[in-house]
Amino acid sequence: MELGSHAGFIVAAYATAAIVIGALVAWVALDHRAQVRALAELEAKGGGRPGRPS
Amino acid sequence: MIAPLAAIVKRDLLLAVRAGGGAGVGLMFFLAVVVVVPFAVGPDIPLIARVGPAVLWLGAFLASLLGLDGLFSADHEDGSLDLLFLAPVPLELVAAAKGLAHWLATGLPLVVLAPLLGLLLGVEPRALGAVTLSLLVGTPALTFLGLVGAAIAVALPRSGLFVAVLTLPLAIPILIFGVGATSAAIAGEAAAAPFKFALSLTLFFLVLGPAAAAAALRHARD
Amino acid sequence: MPIRDLANPHRFLALARALVPAFAILAALLLGLGLVLGFRAPADYQQGETVRIMYVHVPAAWIALGTWVLMAASALGTLVWRHPLADVSAKAAAPIGAAFCLLCLVTGALWGRPMWGAYWVWDARLTSVLVLFLLYLGVLALWRAIDDPDRAARAAAVLTLVGLVNIPIIKFSVDWWSTLHQPASVFRLGGSTIHPALLTPLLVMALGFAALFLALYLAAMRNEILRRRVRTAHILAAARAER
Numbered sequence: 001m002e003l004g005s006h007a008g009f010i011v012a013a014y015a016t017a018a019i020v021i022g023a024l025v026a027w028v029a030l031d032h033r034a035q036v037r038a039l040a041e042l043e044a045k046g047g048g049r050p051g052r053p054s
Numbered sequence: 055m056i057a058p059l060a061a062i063v064k065r066d067l068l069l070a071v072r073a074g075g076g077a078g079v080g081l082m083f084f085l086a087v088v089v090v091v092p093f094a095v096g097p098d099i100p101l102i103a104r105v106g107p108a109v110l111w112l113g114a115f116l117a118s119l120l121g122l123d124g125l126f127s128a129d130h131e132d133g134s135l136d137l138l139f140l141a142p143v144p145l146e147l148v149a150a151a152k153g154l155a156h157w158l159a160t161g162l163p164l165v166v167l168a169p170l171l172g173l174l175l176g177v178e179p180r181a182l183g184a185v186t187l188s189l190l191v192g193t194p195a196l197t198f199l200g201l202v203g204a205a206i207a208v209a210l211p212r213s214g215l216f217v218a219v220l221t222l223p224l225a226i227p228i229l230i231f232g233v234g235a236t237s238a239a240i241a242g243e244a245a246a247a248p249f250k251f252a253l254s255l256t257l258f259f260l261v262l263g264p265a266a267a268a269a270a271l272r273h274a275r276d
Numbered sequence: 277m278p279i280r281d282l283a284n285p286h287r288f289l290a291l292a293r294a295l296v297p298a299f300a301i302l303a304a305l306l307l308g309l310g311l312v313l314g315f316r317a318p319a320d321y322q323q324g325e326t327v328r329i330m331y332v333h334v335p336a337a338w339i340a341l342g343t344w345v346l347m348a349a350s351a352l353g354t355l356v357w358r359h360p361l362a363d364v365s366a367k368a369a370a371p372i373g374a375a376f377c378l379l380c381l382v383t384g385a386l387w388g389r390p391m392w393g394a395y396w397v398w399d400a401r402l403t404s405v406l407v408l409f410l411l412y413l414g415v416l417a418l419w420r421a422i423d424d425p426d427r428a429a430r431a432a433a434v435l436t437l438v439g440l441v442n443i444p445i446i447k448f449s450v451d452w453w454s455t456l457h458q459p460a461s462v463f464r465l466g467g468s469t470i471h472p473a474l475l476t477p478l479l480v481m482a483l484g485f486a487a488l489f490l491a492l493y494l495a496a497m498r499n500e501i502l503r504r505r506v507r508t509a510h511i512l513a514a515a516r517a518e519r
Binding site: 004005007009010012013016021025027031032036038043 | 325326332333372376378382386488492498502509513
């Protein structure tokens with residue numbers, strides 16, 4: 001596909017979009033894993049949510 | 055209604071000019087910025103004279119923003135903020151009174167010092183007048199906008215730089231139109247429009263600032 | 277289901293579990309379709325091939341602005357109604373909006389260099405979007421600086437509402453001032469001025485970005501709710517250890 005004389009800029013723009021979106025997805029996914037793990041550890045140690053007798 | 059507000063203004067003014075109040079420091083910072091810029095630019099006297107008005111605005115801008123520290127947090131720390139909540143005047147007017155005092159103590163001296171520092175930069179007389187006038191119109195806008203940042207960060211310790219950073223994005227238009235009015239006046243073009251814009255920004259922040267600051271203070275309480 | 281029901285984090289989590297993957301898949305499909313349409317569309321007669329940057333730059337801009345409006349609505353929820361999910365919504369949306377704002381600025385610069393000869397100019401549109409990015413950074417800094425989540429939410433809410441004044445300035449900047457940036461060509465009275473062959477891929481990409489935003493936003497809200505649970509559990513554990 002011919003992208004013309006400014007192909008570099010077009011590629012850079014789409015690459016940036018991919019990187020930014022990828023970073024957002026990674027952030028959300030990794031944060032999710034971290035929170036779930038933290039909650040599991042705390043529940044195992046007898047944490048539990050408020051209102052539940054420990 | 056006037057008496058309590060006048061008392062607040064007087065109290066804040068006294069606190070500002072006494073030791074640790076910060077009024078003098080703002081002026082010294084302004085001087086420091088203006089003195090340092092020619093070293094950074096290099097020995098190009100015509101260039102320095104041309105950017106002089108912008109440098110004056112930049113110095114006043116930074117000095118105003120960095121001086122917002124302690125606008126409310128000083129009162130928050132020693133408990134007088136709680137007393138101000140109980141004052142027989144609306145919190146918005148209390149905030150406005152403190153803003154007025156702060157401008158009189160830190161903003162107005164910048165305006166007075168500006169033409170003198172302009173001479174240091176070699177700015178020509180007509181430009182000096184334009185800069186001073188635009189600063190006179192613009193510095194109240196900076197102070198009253200700064201009320202909001204100071205109120206939002208009231209409970210944070212050592213928040214000086216932080217308040218400046220929070221306030222900066224919304225203060226940019228004030229800088230743009232202040233310098234724009236100055237440049238237009240210097241170039242001899244119709245300066246009326248940018249000046250009116252700058253003035254309307256000031257009036258806008260004179261109202262928005264205290265209102266938003268009062269809201270922020272109320273919400274920071276509970 | 278009225279919004280009040282969603283105030284129950286439990287119900288929200290159940291909803292998120294279904295919606296996040298759904299929006300993610302929808303986003304993938306729409307973005308894929310948008311990319312295909314975008315690169316099969318004709319080049320612009322003036323701008324040539326670089327017009328294809330529009331298909332990421334413009335949707336990113338719309339998301340960046342829309343997110344601030346969403347944050348402002350959440351701010352009202354926090355300040356006026358004390359809706360518990362409003363805090364979570366505002367905190368989750370902020371980093372996503374900031375990222376899309378940055379993407380808008382960068383893709384804009386990459387488009388401006390071949391088109392205008394400069395990566396950056398200080399015209400009204402670019403300056404006001406840069407100001408928006410600085411405001412995003414300010415809100416993010418505020419969230420980090422204040423320990424107590426409720427206090428942080430209220431402080432961020434005030435800043436968000438004050439910063440809302442920037443949004444109409446961005447939108448109308450190209451009308452009010454003579455700017456290098458192109459005037460409004462999609463959302464304007466009298467209809468769009470973009471040729472349908474270019475408008476269709478743009479709208480498809482915009483919908484794709486919107487679906488992507490929703491997937492990320494709901495997932496981030498879910499994470500924030502879990503984070504608060506972790507915090508509460510820590511506090512309870514510490515209290516228990518003291519006894």
